[in-house]
Amino acid sequence: MEKILTKKSFPLWVKELVSYKIYAPQKNGDLWNFETIKKPESINLDFPNTVLPPKNIIFPQREVLLEFESSNENKLQVKETLPDDDPTIIFGVRPCDAKALTLTDKVFSGDFKDPYYWKRRNSTVLIGLACNIPPSPNCFCLSVGGSPHSKEGLDILMTDLGDKYFVESLSEKGSTLINLAKPLFQQPKAADKKAVEKTQAEAEKKITRQIKDIKKIPSILKNMFDSPLWDEESLSCLRCGICTYLCPTCHCFDINDEVASSSPVKGKRVRTWDTCQFPDFTMHSSGHNPRPDRASRLRQRIFHKFQYFVERYQNYLCTGCGRCISKCPVGIDIIEVLDKVRDYGS
Amino acid sequence: MDHNAYVPKLAKIIEIKEEVGGARPIKTFRAQFQNKNDFSFSCGQCAMLSVFGKGESIFAISSSPLIKDYLQFNILKMGRVTSSLHEMQVGDTIGIRGPYGNGFPLEEWKGKNLIFIGGGIGLAPIWSVLNTALGKKEEYGDLTLIYGARTSKDLVFREELEEIKKKIAVHLSIDVEESDWNEFVGFVPQNVTDKKPSPKNAITVTCGPPIMIKFVIKALEDLGFEDEQIYTTVENKMKCGIGKCGRCNIGSHYVCKDGPVYSWAELKKLPQEY
Amino acid sequence: MVNLDNLKKEANRILKEEKVKYIIGYKKSSNGLFTVPAFIKNPEEVEKLTWDPTCVYNLTRFLVDEKRKKAKEKEPDERPVGLIVKGCDSRALVVLLQEKFINRDDVYILGVSCEETGVLDEKKLAKTLKGKKVKNIEFGKNDNFVVTTKDGKTEIPAKEILAERCLECNANFPVISDILFGEKVKRKSDNPFESLEKFESLSKEERWTFWKEQLDKCIRCYACRSVCPMCYCDECVADTINFAVIAETTAEEKAQKIKWVEKSPVTSENFVYHLVRAIHLAGRCIDCGECERACPLDIPLRLLNKKLEKEAKELFGYEAGFDADVPSLVSSFKDEDPEDFIR
Numbered sequence: 037m038e039k040i041l042t043k044k045s046f047p048l049w050v051k052e053l054v055s056y057k058i059y060a061p062q063k064n065g066d067l068w069n070f071e072t073i074k075k076p077e078s079i080n081l082d083f084p085n086t087v088l089p090p091k092n093i094i095f096p097q098r099e100v101l102l103e104f105e106s107s108n109e110n111k112l113q114v115k116e117t118l119p120d121d122d123p124t125i126i127f128g129v130r131p132c133d134a135k136a137l138t139l140t141d142k143v144f145s146g147d148f149k150d151p152y153y154w155k156r157r158n159s160t161v162l163i164g165l166a167c168n169i170p171p172s173p174n175c176f177c178l179s180v181g182g183s184p185h186s187k188e189g190l191d192i193l194m195t196d197l198g199d200k201y202f203v204e205s206l207s208e209k210g211s212t213l214i215n216l217a218k219p220l221f222q223q224p225k226a227a228d229k230k231a232v233e234k235t236q237a238e239a240e241k242k243i244t245r246q247i248k249d250i251k252k253i254p255s256i257l258k259n260m261f262d263s264p265l266w267d268e269e270s271l272s273c274l275r276c277g278i279c280t281y282l283c284p285t286c287h288c289f290d291i292n293d294e295v296a297s298s299s300p301v302k303g304k305r306v307r308t309w310d311t312c313q314f315p316d317f318t319m320h321s322s323g324h325n326p327r328p329d330r331a332s333r334l335r336q337r338i339f340h341k342f343q344y345f346v347e348r349y350q351n352y353l354c355t356g357c358g359r360c361i362s363k364c365p366v367g368i369d370i371i372e373v374l375d376k377v378r379d380y381g382s
Numbered sequence: 383m384d385h386n387a388y389v390p391k392l393a394k395i396i397e398i399k400e401e402v403g404g405a406r407p408i409k410t411f412r413a414q415f416q417n418k419n420d421f422s423f424s425c426g427q428c429a430m431l432s433v434f435g436k437g438e439s440i441f442a443i444s445s446s447p448l449i450k451d452y453l454q455f456n457i458l459k460m461g462r463v464t465s466s467l468h469e470m471q472v473g474d475t476i477g478i479r480g481p482y483g484n485g486f487p488l489e490e491w492k493g494k495n496l497i498f499i500g501g502g503i504g505l506a507p508i509w510s511v512l513n514t515a516l517g518k519k520e521e522y523g524d525l526t527l528i529y530g531a532r533t534s535k536d537l538v539f540r541e542e543l544e545e546i547k548k549k550i551a552v553h554l555s556i557d558v559e560e561s562d563w564n565e566f567v568g569f570v571p572q573n574v575t576d577k578k579p580s581p582k583n584a585i586t587v588t589c590g591p592p593i594m595i596k597f598v599i600k601a602l603e604d605l606g607f608e609d610e611q612i613y614t615t616v617e618n619k620m621k622c623g624i625g626k627c628g629r630c631n632i633g634s635h636y637v638c639k640d641g642p643v644y645s646w647a648e649l650k651k652l653p654q655e656y
Numbered sequence: 657m658v659n660l661d662n663l664k665k666e667a668n669r670i671l672k673e674e675k676v677k678y679i680i681g682y683k684k685s686s687n688g689l690f691t692v693p694a695f696i697k698n699p700e701e702v703e704k705l706t707w708d709p710t711c712v713y714n715l716t717r718f719l720v721d722e723k724r725k726k727a728k729e730k731e732p733d734e735r736p737v738g739l740i741v742k743g744c745d746s747r748a749l750v751v752l753l754q755e756k757f758i759n760r761d762d763v764y765i766l767g768v769s770c771e772e773t774g775v776l777d778e779k780k781l782a783k784t785l786k787g788k789k790v791k792n793i794e795f796g797k798n799d800n801f802v803v804t805t806k807d808g809k810t811e812i813p814a815k816e817i818l819a820e821r822c823l824e825c826n827a828n829f830p831v832i833s834d835i836l837f838g839e840k841v842k843r844k845s846d847n848p849f850e851s852l853e854k855f856e857s858l859s860k861e862e863r864w865t866f867w868k869e870q871l872d873k874c875i876r877c878y879a880c881r882s883v884c885p886m887c888y889c890d891e892c893v894a895d896t897i898n899f900a901v902i903a904e905t906t907a908e909e910k911a912q913k914i915k916w917v918e919k920s921p922v923t924s925e926n927f928v929y930h931l932v933r934a935i936h937l938a939g940r941c942i943d944c945g946e947c948e949r950a951c952p953l954d955i956p957l958r959l960l961n962k963k964l965e966k967e968a969k970e971l972f973g974y975e976a977g978f979d980a981d982v983p984s985l986v987s988s989f990k991d992e993d994p995e996d997f998i999r
Contacts, residue, residue: 064873065954066779087952088875097875098920101388104434112434112475116389147639148387148624173688173789245687261653272693272718277877278952288628290896291388291621293437294918301435305388308919310627314878316895318619318629321439321461321910323901326618330721336631344634365883365950366713367685367692405906465911 037205039214039221040228041194046201050076052217053125056161059093060127061086070126081128081196085171089133089284089357090126094156095140097281099307101152101291106300117304118151121159125213129164132177132355134189136284137162142349143287152307161209164190168239174358176371179247182355184239195232202232245358247374250342256381257343265380266331269373272366273313273330279337279360279368280311285353288312312336338373387624390432390477392416396452398472401538407459408503408538409468412445412452413476423447423481425488425511426615426643430623431455431467432477439463440620440638442507443481446514453478456506456538482623483642486511486587486613495523497579499598501570501590502531505538507615507642508589516549526579530555530570534563553577571597574605581607589615599646609647616641616649657795658768658838660707663740666766666835670738671699676764679738680718682711689790690778693718696738705740707768707837708794709776709801712819714944715739716748717885719758736764743770744821746830747942747977748885753832754980755940757888767833771841772799773814774822781817821945821958824848831978848943852962871926873953876919880947880957881933886940893917894929930960938964939985942977 041049050058053076060079062071068086070093073079103115141157144150167175167184177183187193191210195202202224205211214221247253280286290310295303310317313333319325327333345353354370361369397412415421423429423443432438439461445454459468470476488511496515500508508527515522527550531537534556546552555566555573566573570590579586586607588598595614602612618630618637625639633652635641644652670676683694683704690710695718696702716739726732741749746767752758773795781790781803788805796802800811815823828843830836847853858866878894881887890900893916901910917932918925941961948958968974971994974985982988 067954098922106434112392114389114392114434114477116386118386143626146625148626150626151386152388271695274717274879274882274950276879276882276950277875278879278950281875281877282952287626289621290627290919291438292896292919293435294920295435298435303435305434306918306920307388308921309875310621310629310919311877312628314895319901320617320619321464321901323903323905339633340628340631344631347634361687363952365879365946367688367690369685369687372686459907461907461910465907468907 037211037214038224038229039203039205040200040224041203041221042200045220046081047077047079049217049220050079050127052220053213055123057122057124058127059090059124070128079127081165081194083128083171085130085357085359086128087359087363088282089136089359090129090162091133091136091140091284091287093124093126094137094160095144095153095287097309099152101305101307103304104293105302112301119155121155124156124160125163126160127163127165129162129190130167130171130357131164131184131186131188131190131193132175132182132357133284134162134164135177135182135186135355136189136357138189139285139345139349139351139353139355140287142351161191161213162189163192163194163210163213166193166195166236166239168196168235170239170243172358172362174245174361174369174371175243175356176245176247176358177356178240178243179245179250180352180354180356183236184243185236195235197228197231197235200228202228245371247371249378250352250374252381253374253377254343254346256377257339260377260380261335261339263380265373265376266335269368269376270330270334273334273368274366275313275315275330275333276365277309277311277313278363278365279370280313281309282359282363284355284357284359285341286311288317312340334368334373338370338377342374387479388622390430390438390479391419391421392475393453393478395470395472395474395476398470401456401540402536404535406536407468409457409459410444410538411455411457411467411470413455413478414452415478416475421453421478421481424485425514426485426507427481427483428623428638428642429453429455429478429480430482430620431463432479433463433466433470434475434477436466437463438477438621440482440623442510442615442642444506444509446510446517448514448517454509456503456509458503480623482638484640486643488514491515491585492521493523493583495526495580495582495584497526497528497584497586499570499574499586499588499590500527500529501594502536503538504588504590504594505529506589508587509539511587512546516546519549523583525550526553526577527551528553528555528570528573528577528579530557530566530573532557534560569597570594571601574598574601578605581605581611585611585613587613609650610645612646613643614646614649615643657771658707660705663707663766663768663837664702664705666837667696667705667738668699668702670764671696671702675735676738677733677735679705679740679766680715681705681738681740681766682707682713682715689793707740709773709814710793711742711768712775712946712949714742714745714748714883714885714946716741716745716752717883717946719749719752719763720885720888723758723762723888736762738764738766740766740768741830741833742768742775743827743829743831744825744942744944746832747827748944750832750977750980751886751940751942751984752888754982754984760980765830765833765835767830767836769829769836769838769840770822770825771828771838772843773801774818774825774828776801776817777819781812784812784817819945819949820851821943821948824850824943824962827942827977832980849962849966852959852966855959856963867927868923870955871930872923873955874921874926874930875953876921876926876929877952879950879952880955883946883950884937885944886937887933893932930955930957934960934964937961939968939972939974940976941965 061068061083144153191207341353393413399410402408441455620630621627625636630637679696682691685692792804
C-alpha cells in the first residue's frame, strides 16, 4: 500500500493512534533519543541520528527476568516477569536500525526463543523514515547490504517529500495503522513516485563512506586471527563500552541476581547489556581470562560482526549506522580497521 | 509462547557428599525436582544451577541419564555461587535449567572400545558417560578408565572407583609419591603413555584441566590415535547457556550450545585462543 | 606558538638516539576532523605527528596501559616513553608521579603550550558554522582558530569555540616537561569556577532534579572511567568482578566480596557509580575534561569534579597537579586543617 500524507495531517494521524504507546526521537540538550511522547504534535521527524538506536525499546538495557522470594517456612517461590505487551509504535526508525532488529531477531530465535524480546518485538510497529540526507557523516549502510531507504524490518516507510510524506505500508501491522485514519491519506500521483525515486537515488549518492570489497572480508579474517594488526589497531582503545552499547546490532548480555533481602532471600534476576569490550566479560571464576587484552577484545568485535555472524547467520552483524565511529572517544574507525584487513588479504 | 528458558525449575538437594577437602574442596550433590517434569538429557550435557540471590553457574551433569530420580553434580568451590552451594544442606532448594549443550555421541560409539581419561574434577562429565556405557556394557567393547589427581585425597568418587574396578580396567595416578600408594605416580598423560591403550576400534574421552588435555592428546597422537577418535569437553564463562549472551564463543561456536563436547578433529579447526 | 617542525625534530632525535621506546602524540585521522592518539615507534613515522586545536586527548591516560603491559614483560624495556602533554595533561602527570604510579624516568615529556588558546569544543564549532563541514582547523595568529570549509578559510576567535575547560584553565602551559614547545604565557586567569558557581546558586531541589535527570541518562559504558588517567585501579567497585583475581585468590575471598554497584543502569546504581568516582577524584582531578568529552550522552561530569576541586581549594588551599613533591591531599593532614566537615 502506497499513500501520501501531508505534513499538516501527520499530527492528526498520530492523534488517531493514541491507544498505542508511542516512541519518537526527542531532543534533550544537543542530543536526540527515542522517548515516549505525550502530545501528537511534539513529534519532529527532522532529526539527525539518535545517540542510541531504538534497540533499547525492544531489548532494554535492564530486564527483570524473574523474581524470587523465600517465605518464613523456607518455601522458595519463583515468579516469571514477562514484559507487558502494550501495543507500541516507534516513529522515525532509521532503515539501518530497523535492519539491525532483523539481525537480533535471528539471535533471539532458534531453539530457545527469547520470550522477553519477542513479547516486545511482536507488539511493536516500526515506522521508518528514509534518510534523504545521511544522518551522520559516518553512515555506510550501502556497504553492508542496506540503503538509506531500505524497507527491511519496517512495517511502514515514510519518505519526506518536502510538504508531504510518501508512506509505504510494508506489513499488515503497518496497514492497520494507516487504516485507522484512512481519510487523511491520499493516493500518490505518478509525480510523487518519481519524486521518491529521485530522492532515493540522490540520498545514496550522499553517502560518502564505504567498506570496499566487503565480500572478501569474512574469508580474509579467517586467516587473521593471529595477526599483529589487532595489537596495532587497539593501541588507543580505552576498553569502554561505547562502540557496542550504541551499536544497533550488539546484543550481548549479563545476568545477575539483585537482592533486596538476603535472609529470607528476596530479589530479582536481572538481565543487563554487557560488552565484549569489558575485561570481565569472559573472565573465568578462576581468574583465567581467554581474552586478556584489548587486542583480543577488538578482534572479537570485528570477528563477531564480519566473520562469526556471517558463518552462523549469513549476514554481517553491522548495518552501517556509523555510531561506533562517531562516538569513539579516541577515533577508532571500524571502516579503517576493515580497510587494513582487506589490505592484509591482498 | 514457548517455554521460558531463563526460568529454572526448583529442585531439592537430597544428598551431599564431601569428595575432596582442603583448599580446593569438591562436593557431590544430588538434586531432585520438586515437580514432575520432562528434564531428559544425554551424557556430557550441562545444567545451569541457581542459588537464588547469588546467581547461576553451569555444571556438567555427572549422573547417567539412565538414572531418572535425581541429577548429580560434582562441584569445586571456586567463586560466589559454588561457595554458596558448598554451604547448602540436604533439603535446601536450588534452581535447575537445561539441559544444555550437545553431549557425547554415545550411540555412534556402539561396538567400540571406550577409553576414558580424566584429571581431577574432570571426572564429572566422564562419570555420566562411563556409567551409561557400563549400564549397557554388552553394547560396547572394552571399557578403560585412566584417572589421576594431584594427591590421593584429590581423587573424586574413591569408593565408587573401587566398585568399578571389579568391572573394568581402572588405572589411577597421583602427581607425587605417597607412602601407601601402589598405583602409578606421575601426571595423567604419562600414565596414558605408560598404559599404552590401543587405538584399534577405540574412542577416547578426555576431560580435565586444559594443560592436561593438551598433553593427553599429544600422548594419544603418539600412540597412533586419529583426531576423530579423541573427544574432549571445553569450558568457558557462560551466563545464558542457550547461545545468546555472547561470551562463551570459540570462533563462531557457542560452547554452551554447540559444545561442550568436541572431537579433536573439530576443535583443531577452531581458534586455539578465544 | 608551538613550532611543529621543532617538535618533530626533537621526536626524531629521541627515537633515532633510542632514548625512548616510543612516542605518544597526536596524528591526523584518515577520516574526520579530529586528530587521534598516535603511537610512534620509528623515526620514519615522525612526519605523522601534528599539533592543532583538535588535540583534545589527555595522553597521560596511555601510561596506565604502558605500565600494565610492562608488568607482564619478562625483560621489560626500561627506556622512557616519549609523551606529548598540554598544560592540563602535565598536571595529570604530576598527580601520577606524586602517587608514585609512575616514576619520573618512565617518561620523557614533550610539553606543548596552549598559550592563550586551548582545544576545540566540537559542538560549539558545529553551532558557530551551522553544521557546515569543516575540513581543517589550525592555530592562527591573535588567538584565533583558522577553520577551512568548502568555502575557504575563516578565522574564528578561539574563545568562541574553545572547550569549556579551556576557558576555565589555570595551567595553559605544561607545569613539568623535559622540553617545552611554545611560550610560557602567563594567561589572565578568569574565574576557574564560573560554570560551577552558576550551578551552586540553584536550590537543593533544583540540583537534585538536575542530577537525577542527568545521571538517569547514563548507560554505564564507563567511557568516563576508561578515559581518565586517574582511574588506574585494577579493582573498581563498578565491575562485576570488582577485585583482581589471581590463581591464589580463594573461593571465600571471591564469595565474600561485596557487590557495591549493580550493573543495572537505574538511578540508585548510577548515582553510586558517579559519586564514588567523583569522591575518588577529589584532590586528584586536574580538569582535563576528558570524561565529559567522552560521555556519549553529554552528562556534565566536569561539574561534579569541579565541585570537589573547589572544596579542596577552599578548605585546604590545595590544587592538584602542580607539585609532585608535596604529599597528595587525601594522604596528608595539617594541624590547621578545618575540622568542621567532620560532624
